[in-house]
Amino acid sequence: MPPPEPVAAFVRWFWIPEWRLAAGRTSRQHVIAFPACNLVVEPHTVGLSGPTTRRSHRDLTGTGWAVGALLRPAAVPFFVADPARLRDAYLVVDLPDLQSRVTDAMTGATERAQRHVLAVDAFAGWLTATLPPPDPEALLANTMTELIDTDPGVVRVEDVAARLHVSIRSVQRLARRYVGLPPLAMIRRRRLQEAAQRVRTDPSTDLAAVAAQLGYADQAHLANDFRTVLGFTPSAYRGSTQGSGTAVVR
Incomplete structure (x- = not known):
């Protein structure tokens, strides 16, 4: 999803997968990611995924969701001083307000499309209130x-x-x-x-x-x-x- 205008300098786009798999089933997702950082909110955590140099994958099981922001470079120094240290790595970050806002949006609406709109608005609102204007x-x-x-x-x-x-x-x-x-x-x-x-x-x-x-x-x-x-x-x-x-x- 394209970012709202107030955060266009910080986010290239938002992505929101949701999955519901039968018990015992695993779905492996392979990705050739953009060479950029992603800030990702999940039901119980927030993580910063660094730039990748190779193919990666994630095994999905059960029921879940994630709301990710593909960050533009202007946003990166706010979250990590040396993004090279996060190459091909994932760092759990302590952002409880962001996690709470996005989780409320993803669990407070019954329609999938509405959930996604609310989640992006919540994520973008947090970024607008938290990050200083880019120099x-x-x-x-x-x-x-x-x-x-x-x-x-x-x-x-x-x-x-x-x-x-x-x-x-x-x-x-x-x-x-x-x-x-x-x-x-x-x-x-x-x-x-x-x-x-x-x-x-x-x-x-x-x-x-x-x-x-x-x-x-x-x-x-x-x-x-x-x-x-x-x-x-x-x-x-x-x-x-x-x-x-x-x-x-x-």
């Missing part, structure tokens, strides 16, 4: 990530620096403080996510053409990124999407 550097970090995520012409750190009219060192510093990953890793993740999306939506797509279009030196470099992050090759991923599926790009 110019924080907003520049937001612009940096938007550029990397949306501009296919950005294939090198030098491209980012040129478009932002700053030095390469400034780009590296912004990424370190506000994201927790090097800017080159962010660029590689965006290219990999786009490649995975293309393979999943069109299994007949030519992998060499995809590699060339996304700025990889050749198909072998694309395959190496797939193996490093996903644990299998593009061809294996293509085969899995035609069967039961083994990964979700989010």
